[in-house]
Amino acid sequence: xxxxxxxxxxxxxxxxxxxxxxxxxxxxxxxxxxxxxxxxxxxxxxxxxxxxxxxxxxxxxxxxxxxxxxxxxxxxxxxxxxxxxxxxxxxxxxxxxxxxxxxxxxxxxxxxxxxxxxxxxxxxxxxxxxxxxxxxxxxxxxxxxxxxxxxxxxxxxxxxxxxxxxxxxxxxxxxxxxxxxxxxxxxxxxxxxxxxxxxxxxxxxxxxxxxxxxxxxxxxxxxxxxxxxxxxxxxxxxxxxxxxxxxxxxxxxxxxxxxxxxxxxxxxxxxxxxxxxxxxxxxxxxxxxxxxxxxxxxxxxxxxxxxxxxxxxxxxxxxxxxxxxxxxxxxxxxxxxxxxxxxxxxxxxxxxxxxxxxxxxxxxxxxxxxxxxxxxxxxxxxxxxxxxxxxxxxxxxxxxxxxxxxxxxxxxxxxxxxxxxxxxxxxxxxxxxxxxxxxxxxxxxxxxxxxxxxxxxxxxxxxxxxxxxxxxxxxxxxxxxxxxxxxxxxxxxxxxxxxxxxxxxxxxxxxxxxxxxxxxxxxxxxxxxxxxxxxxxxxxxxxxxxxxxxxxxxxxxxxxxxxxxxxxxxxxxxxxxxxxxxxxxxxxxxxxxxxxxxxxxxxxxxxx
Amino acid sequence: xxxxxxxxxxxxxxxxxxxxxxxxxxxxxxxxxxxxxxxxxxxxxxxxxxxxxxxxxxxxxxxxxxxxxxxxxxxxxxxxxxxxxxxxxxxxxxxxxxxxxxxxxxxxxxxxxxxxxxxxxxxxxxxxxxxxxxxxxxxxxxxxxxxxxxxxxxxxxxxxxxxxxxxxxxxxxxxxxxxxxxxxxxxxxxxxxxxxxxxxxxxxxxxxxxxxxxxxxxxxxxxxxxxxxxxxxxxxxxxxxxxxxxxxxxxxxxxxxxxxxxxxxxxxxxxxxxxxxxxxxxxxxxxxxxxxxxxxxxxxxxxxxxxxxxxxxxxxxxxxxxxxxxxxxxxxxxxxxxxxxxxxxxxxxxxxxxxxxxxxxxxxxxxxxxxx
Numbered sequence: 001x002x003x004x005x006x007x008x009x010x011x012x013x014x015x016x017x018x019x020x021x022x023x024x025x026x027x028x029x030x031x032x033x034x035x036x037x038x039x040x041x042x043x044x045x046x047x048x049x050x051x052x053x054x055x056x057x058x059x060x061x062x063x064x065x066x067x068x069x070x071x072x073x074x075x076x077x078x079x080x081x082x083x084x085x086x087x088x089x090x091x092x093x094x095x096x097x098x099x100x101x102x103x104x105x106x107x108x109x110x111x112x113x114x115x116x117x118x119x120x121x122x123x124x125x126x127x128x129x130x131x132x133x134x135x136x137x138x139x140x141x142x143x144x145x146x147x148x149x150x151x152x153x154x155x156x157x158x159x160x161x162x163x164x165x166x167x168x169x170x171x172x173x174x175x176x177x178x179x180x181x182x183x184x185x186x187x188x189x190x191x192x193x194x195x196x197x198x199x200x201x202x203x204x205x206x207x208x209x210x211x212x213x214x215x216x217x218x219x220x221x222x223x224x225x226x227x228x229x230x231x232x233x234x235x236x237x238x239x240x241x242x243x244x245x246x247x248x249x250x251x252x253x254x255x256x257x258x259x260x261x262x263x264x265x266x267x268x269x270x271x272x273x274x275x276x277x278x279x280x281x282x283x284x285x286x287x288x289x290x291x292x293x294x295x296x297x298x299x300x301x302x303x304x305x306x307x308x309x310x311x312x313x314x315x316x317x318x319x320x321x322x323x324x325x326x327x328x329x330x331x332x333x334x335x336x337x338x339x340x341x342x343x344x345x346x347x348x349x350x351x352x353x354x355x356x357x358x359x360x361x362x363x364x365x366x367x368x369x370x371x372x373x374x375x376x377x378x379x380x381x382x383x384x385x386x387x388x389x390x391x392x393x394x395x396x397x398x399x400x401x402x403x404x405x406x407x408x409x410x411x412x413x414x415x416x417x418x419x420x421x422x423x424x425x426x427x428x429x430x431x432x433x434x435x436x437x438x439x440x441x442x443x444x445x446x447x448x449x450x451x452x453x454x455x456x457x458x459x460x461x462x463x464x465x466x467x468x469x470x471x472x473x474x475x476x477x478x479x480x481x482x483x484x485x486x487x488x489x490x491x492x493x494x495x496x497x498x499x500x501x502x503x504x505x506x507x508x509x510x511x512x513x514x515x516x517x518x519x520x521x522x523x524x525x526x527x528x529x530x531x532x533x534x535x536x537x538x539x540x541x542x543x544x545x546x547x548x549x550x551x552x553x554x555x556x557x558x559x560x561x562x563x564x565x566x567x568x569x570x571x572x573x574x575x576x577x578x579x580x581x582x583x584x585x586x587x588x589x590x591x592x593x594x595x596x597x598x599x600x601x602x603x604x605x606x607x608x
Numbered sequence: 609x610x611x612x613x614x615x616x617x618x619x620x621x622x623x624x625x626x627x628x629x630x631x632x633x634x635x636x637x638x639x640x641x642x643x644x645x646x647x648x649x650x651x652x653x654x655x656x657x658x659x660x661x662x663x664x665x666x667x668x669x670x671x672x673x674x675x676x677x678x679x680x681x682x683x684x685x686x687x688x689x690x691x692x693x694x695x696x697x698x699x700x701x702x703x704x705x706x707x708x709x710x711x712x713x714x715x716x717x718x719x720x721x722x723x724x725x726x727x728x729x730x731x732x733x734x735x736x737x738x739x740x741x742x743x744x745x746x747x748x749x750x751x752x753x754x755x756x757x758x759x760x761x762x763x764x765x766x767x768x769x770x771x772x773x774x775x776x777x778x779x780x781x782x783x784x785x786x787x788x789x790x791x792x793x794x795x796x797x798x799x800x801x802x803x804x805x806x807x808x809x810x811x812x813x814x815x816x817x818x819x820x821x822x823x824x825x826x827x828x829x830x831x832x833x834x835x836x837x838x839x840x841x842x843x844x845x846x847x848x849x850x851x852x853x854x855x856x857x858x859x860x861x862x863x864x865x866x867x868x869x870x871x872x873x874x875x876x877x878x879x880x881x882x883x884x885x886x887x888x889x890x891x892x893x894x895x896x897x898x899x900x901x902x903x904x905x906x907x908x909x910x911x912x913x914x915x916x917x918x919x920x921x922x923x924x925x926x927x928x929x930x931x932x933x934x935x936x937x938x939x940x941x942x943x944x945x946x947x948x949x950x951x952x953x954x955x956x957x958x959x960x961x962x963x964x965x966x967x968x969x970x971x972x973x974x975x976x977x978x979x980x
Contacts, residue, residue, distance in 0.1 A: 020698075503712035507771075509699040510677050510706040511778060512729025521725070525716050 041453025049294035114194035114255040122202025130210035134329035144200035151544030156264035158358030161365040198251040209243035257446035304444035366582035378579035399564035410542035413482035418489025447547025481542040489534035496530035540595035630814040636685030647838040662825035663835035705775030713759035720755035726778035733779035745773040910975035
């Protein structure tokens with residue numbers, strides 16, 4: 001009989017025992033990190049909003065809810081519930097004048113508008129990608145991941161550059177003799193920027209659903225006499241609706257919590273709950289900030305819960321049949337006579353303006369002087385900032401180095417965290433449902449709330465189990481980034497691990513490998529591509545993260561590229577105009593584009 | 609019960625442990641959520657035996673194998689390998705070798721690395737070097753010289769040989785085979801099962817084989833356990849399971865069979881009436897009572913097609929007048945699908961030409977079995 005290797009030496013016994021403990025210990029560590037970096041800080045913010053002087057009270061929450069500034073017409077519901085019927089009658093008598101619902105109402109309103117815009121802009125893309133064949137279709141399909149890795153503050157700079165008074169849009173309009181359009185700091189530009197982010201999500205989810213529609217079902221409907229339109233309405237649409245609703249719900253949650261876009265493109269004049277919350281923190285009105293954070297989190301968590309419930313109910317229509325074949329997009333003369341193809345052409349132009357326009361405008365603006373000539377002045381400005389002696393200057397090089405350093409730290413932390421959660425998730429049963437919930441919670445809580453929680457607990461110092469814990473800015477930033485990034489690792493690794501034949505791991509174990517060795521020797525090498533993709537995502541998320549970083553980097557030398565970018569936009573005295581921000585944005589674009597190339601090369605995926 | 613020898617003892621591999629028993633399951637139950645997969649299963653598999661678990665899909669045969677390997681911890685009961693209680697032992701410490709239907713070769717390792725993987729955790733038996741042990745095993749499965757190939761370059765049969773070599777390399781106490789041949793085409797399957805059986809005899813290794821194919825089970829095994837709905841229906845030699853089915857399920861599942869339900873009407877000698885025809889019960893079934901419902905199992909090969917008047921005089925023979933509905937040519941014989949009073953009867957005929965139309969079927973009750 002083969003004697004187990006290492007039975008003879010003590011070290012071997014210890015190693016094997018350690019291997020056996022590694023996975024449970026890894027899981028415990030993952031939960032501990034999540035608890036300390038996410039659940040405890042966020043929980044402490046929530047607690048702070050309902051505890052005053054050691055007593056549990058709904059007072060602060062009620063005072064926000066009954067303040068017309070926050071809830072508008074709904075405030076009387078909390079202030080004087082008895083007056084509501086009377087007020088309603090008065091409103092009816094007055095001939096239904098417009099009502100507003102304050103900050104929360106506006107936040108929901110802009111989120112709803114953004115959701116509609118995203119669905120309108122995203123759906124034709126799904127039609128194009130799933131029903132037509134053309135050169136570059138696969139590339140286009142993988143490009144729909146791009147927004148997830150583009151730093152939102154940089155996208156905001158792109159929109160500022162494009163829609164500004166002297167931006168390409170107005171230049172084109174003036175050239176055409178149509179006059180100027182002043183779109184900056186309007187709701188419209190915020191909604192379009194949100195569509196930039198979320199329409200690709202709609203496209204991805206709906207395309208995936210469309211590709212699973214069984215061609216035979218459509219054909220049988222047609223054979224029974226249905227027109228192409230009826231076949232679409234009766235067979236295809238019911239299969240697309242769930243994915244459309246899922247995408248809409250996610251878009252609403254994301255845009256409800258949207259921060260840098262609104263901050264940079266709307267300012268305090270068009271503030272949402274998130275921006276107002278950020279402003280409270282900056283004014284050190286932390287109690288009011290906590291109250292707002294609680295109310296916002298209640299909204300986003302409830303919506304995310306709805307999303308999860310809805311998604312769980314979806315029966316995957318795995319018909320196993322062949323998908324409906326794609327038609328060639330370009331089909332000679334017929335192309336120009338087909339209204340569907342002409343419509344798609346118009347859509348392509350619109351998409352070019354919305355998606356390529358801002359990025360191109362930013363790069364263009366970074367090398368264009370006020371008089372329209374080619375200039376490297378803004379890049380020189382960055383260099384000058386670097387060598388400036390003034391204290392408190394936002395230097396580009398530390399920002400770049402910090403971003404890369406935090407990105408690497410995030411990667412090192414998020415990768416094992418994500419893999420551990422993936423291992424639990426692929427095991428199935430109750431464990432995988434818990435893992436799913438653990439995974440989704442960080443997505444459902446806004447970055448500013450996480451940042452605020454971290455600020456108030458780990459950064460200001462906290463006592464946990466009798467130990468004084470204090471994390472410095474960089475550590476807190478990396479921890480916050482890792483919590484934001486590990487879901488991306490898990491989303492990539494879980495399907496890859498789940499796709500492996502479980503017998504591979506079984507075979508390794510019966511040959512004497514511990515669970516950990518089977519994972520390291522057999523499973524992980526086989527999902528290497530997904531690991532690399534997850535790592536690239538984690539890196540890109542960290543490099544682009546703004547919401548919590550901007551709070552944690554406050555007043556410290558640990559600012560990152562996105563934070564520096566925001567400072568360049570926010571403080572015009574630093575430079576002549578938007579130029580420095582666009583130059584910094586171009587550098588950031590280069591770094592994130594490099595991450596994207598890695599992701600694309602190894603076939604990364606991100607389906608929420 | 610007829611028992612076969614337990615394989616050659618002379619050519620035994622010294623690396624296989626000889627102490628203790630083979631594998632024992634004592635009242636093992638396994639449930640998945642609310643579904644009972646194994647219900648109080650007890651088995652005693654002898655050292656060096658080729659033991660087959662056979663049954664329809666979902667009967668619990670693979671769960672039994674996985675309980676032995678350690679992948680399905682039982683909810684209750686005990687698993688022993690070589691006399692050692694391994695119920696709570698993780699799979700990696702049980703010293704089993706397992707071969708799956710899907711081969712489960714590590715695609716990122718060469719053939720040689722696959723076979724050598726288990727030797728990272730267990731010393732090669734007999735003090736051989738790792739390299740020699742891998743060569744020895746590749747030679748054993750007739751794959752010498754293929755060590756540097758990638759598993760993906762190999763045919764299904766070759767992959768399964770490598771998988772067998774990999775499972776055997778560390779010198780396991782038990783070899784577990786989970787439908788190892790089901791993914792292969794029929795001819796290769798028959799050839800490879802002879803190879804597997806030959807290697808098993810040569811090494812004298814205790815082997816548990818899972819298959820849904822009852823013919824395969826009968827062909828290769830020392831003993832067979834027929835399983836159904838998470839329980840063991842019968843354990844015995846292939847001959848015993850085929851000839852003396854212990855239950856209606858076994859009688860139906862193992863081999864072609866005709867089952868005739870009737871009621872005992874006369875006791876001396878015992879007879880049963882099946883659809884108005886009186887049929888003698890086989891000898892040795894005198895314990896029945898009048899009015900008892902019984903089932904008679906009559907194998908197709910014990911039924912003869914006879915001419916009118918040929919056997920009528922013989923009181924001991926049962927004759928039934930039936931109609932031939934269809935005929936299948938099997939090569940060495942014909943299989944006749946007949947109907948008799950609404951019952952479908954299978955008859956195997958060695959005649960050079962098949963009979964047709966109305967025929968007389970005859971069988972000796974001594975060749976039939978009573979199934980309860």
